């Protein structure tokens with residue numbers, strides 16, 4: 001079994017999603033800030049957005065949806081959690097077998113020497129942060145136009161092709177290549193179950209589209 005999660009699974013923990021209500025920060029859309037071009041133009045602005053998000057995520061705790069996926073991992077011999085989320089709430093809930101397609105907001109990376117390191121402070125005291133080598137640091141996440149961490153999409157595709165069921169939770173399924181796992185699973189003959197508050201571009205092709213909150217539906221599904 002494979003599970004693909006998106007920002008919607010963390011919404012009930014108080015983490016704003018990207019698209020829809022609460023997705024904007026100071027009138028900027030994520031597409032305006034989550035790009036290498038935006039960072040090159042104005043690293044201070046992009047870091048202010050990340051600092052605001054770090055504060056919000058730092059206060060958040062995993063919810064019953066995250067917990068249900070931990071139980072599922074214990075129940076199923078073959079299980080892979082594929083997440084687009086960078087918030088670390090799956091880790092905090094106790095998920096172990098996990099692919100983080102879009103990186104981790106709690107890691108930093110140097111734009112000069114390439115070294116990377118963890119930093120879990122809710123707010124960074126000085127923006128923009130720098131590496132020991134003096135180079136500008138960036139969040140350890142994947143922005144639009146950047147490749148996913150090496151080999152990770154292949155691992156996600158492999159897990160999807162092996163799975164008899166793909167459970168898709170809380171993603172608008174608009175960002176690629178992550179969203180491509182949904183038609184891939186269908187083509188490979190897997191059953192696809194979607195859990196979302198609203199329809200997505202794939203609602204028509206999935207086997208079962210459950211409309212509702214992940215924190216309510218997932219615990220019932222796992223029972």
Ligand code: BJW
Nearest residue numbers: 006007008017018019084144145170171172175176197214
């Ligand atoms: C609930 C709920 C509740 C709420 N319960 N549900 C093919 C076609 C078209 C475009 C492309 C393509 N291939 C690539 C592209 C370009 C681009 C892309 O996809 N663009 C589209 C927007 C058109 N993709 C990329 O650039 C990717 N890279 C790439 O392709 O590289 C190629 C390359 C190869 C070699 C060299 C160079 C390049 C990278 C994509 C990176 C995405 N990054 C972000 C930011 C991460 C860092 C950060 O967090 O700051 O990732 S963008 C943002 O979107 C974030 C998310 O992970 C991602 C997905 O969002 P998600 O999770 O779906 O959230 P929302 O908000 O959209 O949806 C929430 C859903 O939850 C909603 O449906 C709600 O209804 C629901 N919901 N409450 C259940 N309680």
Ligand code: ZN
Nearest residue numbers: 110113131133
């Ligand atoms: Zn450095």
